[in-house]
Every structure is written in structure tokens, then in C-alpha cells.
Amino acid sequence: MDIQIGDVLTMKKPHPCGSKDWQVLRIGADFKLRCCGCGHEVMGPRAKFEKNVRQVKRQSAASPAAASPDRPEEKG
Numbered sequence: 001m002d003i004q005i006g007d008v009l010t011m012k013k014p015h016p017c018g019s020k021d022w023q024v025l026r027i028g029a030d031f032k033l034r035c036c037g038c039g040h041e042v043m044g045p046r047a048k049f050e051k052n053v054r055q056v057k058r059q060s061a062a063s064p065a066a067a068s069p070d071r072p073e074e075k076g
């Protein structure tokens with residue numbers, strides 16, 4: 001599954017706050033996600049989240065002409 005930092009993951013199960021959308025803050029052995037509804041942050045193994053992902057929404061669907069030097073896959 002192609003997931004990058006900044007993507008918004010729509011989960012199959014909603015958070016208790018009612019939102020199903022989570023923004024990806026960090027990728028690695030563990031994912032760090034923030035609930036778009038209440039701002040709650042969670043960390044956990046990638047496989048655990050991927051099982052619940054229904055859709056990946058990419059916000060950076062900008063035109064290629066406006067290429068930015070930012071690299072989404074930053075290690076550290």
C-alpha cells in the first residue's frame with residue numbers, strides 16, 4: 001500500500017469522535033497518525049493500520065509545474 005507522510009487515511013472503523021480520517025504524521029516501523037476529527041494522535045505498527053485503511057487521500061495533487069523541493073520520505 002502506498003502511504004506517504006501528509007496523506008489522509010480513511011479508516012473502515014470510525015474513531016469515537018466520529019471521524020474516519022487520519023493524517024499521516026510519521027512512517028517507519030510504526031505509523032503515527034492524527035485524527036482529523038479530534039486531533040488525537042496514535043502510534044502503532046504499520047500492519048495494524050493498513051488492515052483498517054479503506055482509502056488513501058493524497059492532498060498534494062498539485063500541478064507538476066509547481067514542483068517543490070520537499071521530500072515526503074524523509075528518514076530520521
Ligand SMILES: [Zn+2]
Pocket residue numbers: 015016017018019035036037038039040
Ligand atoms: Zn477522533
